[in-house]
Amino acid sequence: MTRFSFSLTATDGRARTGTISTPRGEIRTPAFMPVGTAATVKAMMPESVAATGADILLGNTYHLMLRPGAERVARLGGLHKFMNWQKPILTDSGGFQVMSLAGLRKLTEEGVRFSSHVDGSKHLLTPERSMEIQKLLGSDIVMAFDECPALPATDEEVAKSMRLSMRWAQRSRDAFGDRPGHALFGIQQGGVTRELREESAEKLKEIGFEGYAVGGLAVGEGQEAMFGVLDYAPGMLPQDKPRYLMGVGKPDDIVGAVERGIDMMDCVLPSRSGRTGQAWTRRGQVNIKNARHQDDPRPLDENCTCPACRNYSRAYLHHVxxxxxxxxxxxxxxxxxxxxxxxxxxxxxxxxxxxxxRFVAEFHAMRDAGDIEPL
Known part of the structure; x- marks a missing residue:
């Protein structure tokens, strides 16, 4: 059986390219993971997601534990079978959604008690329960359970939260057990404070994980602050393990993160934008709602080979x-x-x-040039 492994094939500055090998297939890095929150990438068939070139999807522990329930998914053969996706799946731990979505919640050393945003039912999510849910779902990459403090926060609050997350990281590791072919990733916290990031990284390395995430960014601190942390944080994590930046982002965020040594990212942006009439192109963002497109017979992007660009005009996309x-x-x-x-x-x-x-310079130059001239 293929074990979980990561190999680097080339580096350029701090940027890296390589392959994560799992029993369900290889993930080419740097990798972008589309988000399949509730066991579906909204508005897409799984085979269409694969056709775009995605090697791995993200599933959401919080949403799936509430609906349809992790035990139910397990009875039905696990998440891969349930959603008809045979490639690797990463599940987040549920921590971030509990903080951002759940109703009344109480945080203790044990875990988080909260009310479901779906039906108000009461739940307790602990590191142990998060590991159990992710095992029931059958995901290939499991995330340690952590707390995400909302920024801005004082250094004291960030430090306290980070140390709680590190204690939870140890409990997650203990509860994960020995699962050949599956990986557990630890999550570095510490806000935008270098010393706290260093302390967090040292603790995670001491525990030992198959991969490491940079957490607690892309939560409203702005790109400059995020890049400031990414200038040093990835280098604090082991060279020979994948580094995952959670919840990022816009195309220029992704390019900047890759330049700084990040191997994996995920974000709801491409799918959420698609449902609100926003297209991301090499020339930047196109708002298809605008009246300028209503008589335009040209594609969104003449160099793009996706079905929207190959078969439909801007006028049609505007109309629908x-x-x-x-x-x-x-x-x-x-x-x-x-x-x-x-x-x-x-x-x-x-x-x-x-x-x-050269690639990055061309990427920025093309975006700065802006969308094609209106007809």
């Missing part, structure tokens, strides 16, 4: 969005996910060729 047709979200989501995966493929190739600086 305005008319509230389902196909609008389907086509724009497909386009956005295709663009994101194309960006990752470009980054991987550039790193392998030692041409990352």
């Amino acid at each position: 969005y305005r008319a509230g047709e389902m196909i609008s979200g389907m086509l724009l989501t497909w386009h956005n996910l295709h663009y994101y995966q194309e960006l990752m493929a470009g980054l991987r190739a550039a790193i392998a060729e030692g041409e990352l600086a």
